[in-house]
Amino acid sequence: MTSTDHPRRTRIQQEKRELILEAALEVFSTNGFRGSTIDQIAEAAGMSKPNLLYYFRRKEDIHETLMQRLLDTWLAPLRELDDIGDPLTELRSYIRRKLEMARDFPRESRLFANEILQGAPRIMPLLAGELKTLVDEKAAVIRGWMRAGKIARTDPWHLIFSIWATTQHYADFDVQVRAVLGPNRGGDGRFEDAARFLEQLFLDGLKPKT
Amino acid sequence: MTSTDHPRRTRIQQEKRELILEAALEVFSTNGFRGSTIDQIAEAAGMSKPNLLYYFRRKEDIHETLMQRLLDTWLAPLRELDDIGDPLTELRSYIRRKLEMARDFPRESRLFANEILQGAPRIMPLLAGELKTLVDEKAAVIRGWMRAGKIARTDPWHLIFSIWATTQHYADFDVQVRAVLGPNRGGDGRFEDAARFLEQLFLDGLKPKT
């Protein structure tokens, strides 16, 4: 075994497949699945359409591979949410990590958003399975913190939703955010502003009444 | 003049155009612009494709009409945000109104989200113009409340973003929300749960330190 991946592949196949997936991420994330064409992806990857189809038989195969890889990376921050540390610190760093992902991987966020928006036809089983299991597990952790009086009592699931929504907003709605903030405040500093705001919003809202 | 609209139109034209727009809202909001076909819209509207094209010359015309109408309705809650009442009450009812729109007009929300996700190619001028103006105006109102000590000091723009994000999340990511909450908690009551959670999150976070 030369690699960690399933099928036996040459070095060229590894590289070209990676090239295609990178191009497909760009195209799919801005046009959605049905709105993207193989030609677009092929051109973005710098190869001919039949050549691309030599590495991925069908358009759906590219999208599927992309989504599988995505979900792992995407849920990593939530997996790290741990029962060990201080609850407020844990939540604060979860929010920070999630916001950093929105900043550093906006295309992945938009790819995911596109899929969900259109009814998640290709990843629904993952949502109801793997994702629900993970969220339920972490919701139980958060509930434990509430029972221990470490954070204010509220709905853990909706708390997680609100963290997802507020952080991913800066990736998915980036165009709108920049348009509204204008050239000055919409520059590179907007993520630091967002981080400061979100920290205040969530922490002061979650702080137990003493 | 028989109507309030621009061009002179017969009664049948008014009705059929409305029928088409309703069908197009359904199709565009779930497939995006490029992912939707005229045939799909025509079938959903119960008419033939050439017949549909008799009322709207181009596919883009339907989308454009839809977006123009949408923006007014969509920004209505924010326009109502007023300097008159009690600041915390004003913000709380803004959040409630926005959440009600996510519940009652999810297709409109998804249509808008689709457009923004794909870089807002068709409504960018509106974002940088009308929308920015309105948000800046309301941000000034909120800033006034902060200066008066009525609510905690924070970034008004990002506060508005966070309200948009958290409320629209229940329309745009509805599939995911229901999948994660499961059959019991994901039923009709999920919006009331969300309303309770959001009220707690925002109000306790915005309450001035006394």
Added chain:
DNA sequence: CTAACGTTTGTCCAATCGGTCAAAAATTTG
């Protein structure tokens, strides 16, 4: 009735779609 007008449809078109295939080109292997 008929003429005028508004509405609907069947047919057609060029462009584009996802995908195939055989052959050429490049690379690896002996």
Added chain:
DNA sequence: CAAATTTTTGACCGATTGGACAAACGTTAG
């Protein structure tokens, strides 16, 4: 080197796309 294998490409296919168009149909006014 030559043979075997992998990679790349041009040409092509049927299906679907957005849209055009003239003919047919329905309705109403005189």
